[in-house]
Amino acid sequence: MLTIKKYVKAASLDEAYELNQKRTNRVIGGMLWLKMSSGTVQTAIDLSGLGLDTIEETDEEFSIGAMVPLRDLELHAGLNAYTHGAMRESLRHIVGVQFRNLATVGGSLYGRFGFSDVLTCFLGLDAVVELHHGGMVPIKEFAAQKPDRDILVRIHVKKTPLRCAYLSQRNTKTDFPVLACMVSEWDGTLRVSIGARPQKASLIELPKDLMPENASLEEIASYVQEHTVTGSNMRASAAYRSRLAYVLTKRACQQIGGMDK
Amino acid sequence: MQYVNQPVMKKDAMALVTGQPVFMDDVAPADCLIVKLLRSPHANAIIEDIKIDAAMRVPGIEAIYTWKDVPQQRFTLAGQTFPEPSPYDRLILDRHVRFVGDPVAIIAGSTEKAVDRAMKIIKVKYQVLEPVLDFHTAKDNAILVHPEENWKALCPVGADNKRNLCATDFSEEGDLDQVLSECDIVVEGTYHTKANQQAMMETFRTCCYLDTYGRLNILSSTQIIFHVRRIVSNALGIPKSKIRVSKPRIGGGFGAKQSAVCEIYPAFVTWMTKKPSKIIYTREESQIASSPRHEMEVKVRIGAMNSGKIRAIDVYTLSNTGAYGEHGPTTVGLSGHKSISLYRNLEAYRFAYDVVYTNEMSAGAYRGYGATQGLFAVETTVNKLAARLNIDPVKLREQNMVQEGDTMPSYYHETATSCALDRCLARAKEMIGWDEKFPCRDMGNGKVRSVGVAMSMQGSGISGVDVGSATIKLNDDGIYTLMIGAADMGTGCDTTLAQVAAECLDCCLDDITVFSADTDLSPYDSGSYASSTAYITGGAVVKACGKLREKITQKGAEMLGCDASDAEFSGKEVFCNSTGASVSLTDIATRSMVGNHEALQVTEANSSPTSPPPFMVGMVEVEIDKETGALDIIDYVGVVDCGTPLNPNLARVQTEGGIAQGIGMALSEDIQYTQKGQLMNNSLMQYKIPSRLDVGRIRVELESSYESSGPFGAKSIGEVVINTPSPALAHAVANATGLWIDELPITAEKIAMGLLAHED
């Protein structure tokens, strides 16, 4: 059982950041994962009083507060229109509505969980993570960093025109993915984010000659399969995941307009 | 009929849907000590030393017990009629721990926090031993799971702890080898099913307290109050007269609560401290240290002629009972008796088995009780036979399946006195559109749709063993109390048995109050398991109500001054046939409380020399994505012969629920161990029972036969319904892909990688 000695609803990001410098203190997101640990937290730092639970949409970007529940992302008309439904598709399988009403986007991304649909999806978007101390960090860089003592404040998704599609395979409909795949294309580059390998999602930027318009689905999928490291765990073997990387990439490319050989 | 075979609402339904406090932890005394168990991290170890001093000093800690503190006579937790076939191989706490999760210490304290803290600082020194983790190598292994001298088996089940054997047996009729050698074709297969968890939503839980008389009162979420009384008496070494066991509403059982998984711990704490206590298993404990299905490997050989005539069936089952033997010797029998017996006029059959101990979680009773595993194996082999012979598997069954009036040699030579299996098959075929859909259709988008079929049978109680009793009494105003010892675990038996009583007594259902179950008050009942309650206890209700009618008639005749043989009871009044005079039931009831010598109360017991099988046919249509292996259930059709359904609504929901649970077993519920014997599927996050998105559409119909030995023609329904999904789904997968997947669960990975290997 998790033990929490002290609870502070931070009055400012500075206060939260200050408290978070202590190793034994923790920022709490939706608490879904943290709750299952059995350690002791000296001070639980709650960001829910800082107005970070809103999604703001401008002409240039979506600015998503760290405390926005996954359910709000899932239902956000603007985000879903922009991502052609990929946002909802990446979230709707996660346990249940009640779970997604609690789980926060900040918690999901900060944890850089291997199984994360959220990270897989955002990696495929033109997104920047706003850290209180570290400032703006591209999502790809953020994903590669080890969790540190900074505070994740917001995620900014630029409205770069894009094509994208999200697909996943699961052993049951509301389980973690066996493999998740986000294919997106902007600025003439095809990007494929593969999650639940079972290691954390990785982003592959394909060579310019491998675009749905000039390469076959099979060529693209093979490239992604070759460049994706998969592993085995209780949900599936590395070989099956590798196979899925091929199949899901192929299908997602097809969804965004690719063609068969 | 007024009430029997009517879809009446359960008596407790509104309390349940409005969330009333009716479960154990809703009604437990507020001041209970919290009881938790420190569990072994090793699969096989001897406790060399335990230091509890520091833990005892944690504020709020009341008591900590180790192996040194508990009685040393062995017992079993299996809820079975004495003498139990399950070996006496347990202690409350043992110095020798035999699986990861075996209890090492009992900790009781005033708060959960204190108990958790104390648990963390108990220091245990283990001598770690090599475990037996592969059930194929357990028999006659040099490592013994139960080397102890005071291990004992009460029944001759072939158990031998010096060989890691919990049971072994062999039975046959006819010359199997000869008949097989004469067959045109012999199809063989080896099948592997896992130790699936019942995963009832309410985990194991019990609270205990002493009453006015210093007796140990045990309020537990259990299917077996009377067996719990004996088990606790055996474990604690105290007389049964000192123990009372009762049950509140139960949040699901499925056989899990046919073992006394958690009762002995708070019982011991309360007995020692004289203070109320309770234990509530976490989901993790319920997953890793409970009473799941026996893992089995079933080898099948079926011999047949090219015409499709099945002539011989050979079944060998290797069953893994885990660290302890609960239900080990009995579950295995069903893997043969309830699978082979589906096929008629066999010239020979053989059924042999070994049940072995390993250093894995102990198994127990789970809906289907061995039949589920055996039917997966035999039904799949029959489907393979049909494929090899190129005969429609439905036609093959029509040709060979058991018919009403048949003697079933492999089912204790019982006669199928009621059997609508043929009608079940015909109806299921019609419902799913078998002839149009078998074997498969390519959908043209990388997906293929296919169908699969399987049959199933079970029993109705344990013949010659199970006892059900009912007490029915007349109260003021002509209302009745029905007292039973059977356990409604959501199945609705409180209501269905009241329906039977109301039917027998010609009264309103609301006039029957049901009381269950309490060892001090209820008449004896073996408990609700082995699909016994409707058939066995239902029969007791019929008997008791019949006798009470006689008594009421007698009393009324007395009041009317007429001869009892001239009087009749209508349900509302007793009237004299010759004079036409009558006296109301209310007046009779009132009179029974004034100057009365004859109690208007009857207790009757019931048992049956036979266990009439219910039958079922399951057919499934699936869609398989050939690239990812993903399988979606489009349609699942179940048609059941449970004799007369006492309550068609509840019979239907039982069937739907059983099918869903069977789908989980077939497709997603896996049990995986680390190399050190730790169970990885230790939560509902890692053990994937189906959500409502995973079961597809389930359609159920009842195709009734009439079982003359059952109450109003009823047989059982609870267990037979879980058996068809595994073989039917394996069949559908084979029809779509050509792959026979003989190990459960049938995952998308197995399908996709199997197809990929096929391509190469």
Next chain:
Amino acid sequence: MMIKLNLNGKSVSADVAEDSLLIDFLREHGCYSVKRGCETSNCGLCTVFLDGKPVLSCSLLTVRADGKTVHTLEGLQKEAEEFGAFIARQGAEQCGFCNPGMIMNAIAMFRENPDPTDEEILEYLAGNLCRCSGYEGQLRGIRAFLDYKKSKGETAICNM
């Protein structure tokens, strides 16, 4: 620490431990309908409303309910009875242990989407596990309830 919340229409002040989970707080305050079925946020049995939204009370620190409104089935007895009767008429309540959480989430669904398709019902309630019913009877009950409401010209459940 001291918190104040509105529980089923009543103001409640309490001194709670920092790591107290809402489910335990609610049960200590007599809301026994709130059940625990797992420790991993998977089963949905503990579903309650926090400011009108269905959440898992097993995963929420009680202190986070400070200043908020919490509803359990104890506070929605009228709705529970009306809708629950349709589940009961199917016999789909079975053991009943998962019912309060499922009924809470169904009420939440009716408020968000008073006229759901079968697919929408299955998706919305996917986080409510049930081991007894096979889910079909629950779906029949929900459909019958929605049909009944429609026939009376009412929307499913709108009051709060």
